[in-house]
Amino acid sequence: MEHISAGKNVFVYPMPVALLGSVVNGKPNFMALGWFSRVNANPPLIGCGVGKHHHTTFGIRESQTFSINVPDASMIREVDYCGLVSGRDVDKSALFSVFYGETGTAPMIRECPLCLECRLVGSMENPTNEFFVGEIVASWTREQFMTEGKPDIKKINPLLLTMPDNRYWTVGEEVGAAWSAGRDLAREK
Numbered sequence: 001m002e003h004i005s006a007g008k009n010v011f012v013y014p015m016p017v018a019l020l021g022s023v024v025n026g027k028p029n030f031m032a033l034g035w036f037s038r039v040n041a042n043p044p045l046i047g048c049g050v051g052k053h054h055h056t057t058f059g060i061r062e063s064q065t066f067s068i069n070v071p072d073a074s075m076i077r078e079v080d081y082c083g084l085v086s087g088r089d090v091d092k093s094a095l096f097s098v099f100y101g102e103t104g105t106a107p108m109i110r111e112c113p114l115c116l117e118c119r120l121v122g123s124m125e126n127p128t129n130e131f132f133v134g135e136i137v138a139s140w141t142r143e144q145f146m147t148e149g150k151p152d153i154k155k156i157n158p159l160l161l162t163m164p165d166n167r168y169w170t171v172g173e174e175v176g177a178a179w180s181a182g183r184d185l186a187r188e189k
């Protein structure tokens with residue numbers, strides 16, 4: 001069967017969903033975020049595409065810090081809510097228990113199994129979204145979400161997103177070991 005066009009408004013599958021935190025006008029605020037990725041190994045840099053007019057954008061520019069909070073699937077309503085309403089109109093921070101780490105200005109969510117604290121190191125203005133790049137200065141989790149000293153995806157049970165059908169998912173089964181599953185093939189070639 002021939003490939004057919006899927007159009008231009010396509011996305012990669014799946015996208016984890018996080019709550020992007022920043023302090024705006026002195027108040028913590030969180031928005032749903034699906035467009036983010038690790039973009040450098042060392043130092044550890046993470047990038048996110050944030051709508052230019054979102055309340056969050058002003059907070060990141062103002063405080064030069066932000067947080068990426070990974071919710072578990074049970075937080076689906078709160079996550080979606082944070083993607084539907086703006087901090088300009090409502091106080092979204094009242095939904096969560098907020099804490100601060102090393103930067104003192106990147107608000108993080110106690111209810112989230114994994115929180116990354118970032119210092120802004122660069123940004124790129126695109127037509128509709130600003131691409132913020134932050135250095136991960138610290139990360140926070142709980143023992144119950146770790147296996148052998150590393151965050152465990154099964155225990156964290158993150159929410160995944162698909163677009164443009166706009167659905168939330170949870171993770172499926174592990175199917176192999178990375179940097180290992182192709183070793184046979186590498187030896188053969």
Ligand SMILES: Cc1cc2nc3c(=O)[nH]c(=O)nc-3n(C[C@H](O)[C@H](O)[C@H](O)COP(=O)(O)O)c2cc1C
Pocket residue numbers: 017029030031032033034035036049050051053054055056057079080082083084085086087088129161
């Ligand atoms: C599941 C989901 C994922 C989203 N991902 C992004 C994203 O990656 N970038 C973005 O700019 N907006 C994204 N949004 C929209 C913002 O979260 C939304 O516009 C929010 O109200 C902005 O809040 P703020 O004005 O308080 O910053 C997403 C919304 C949902 C529901």
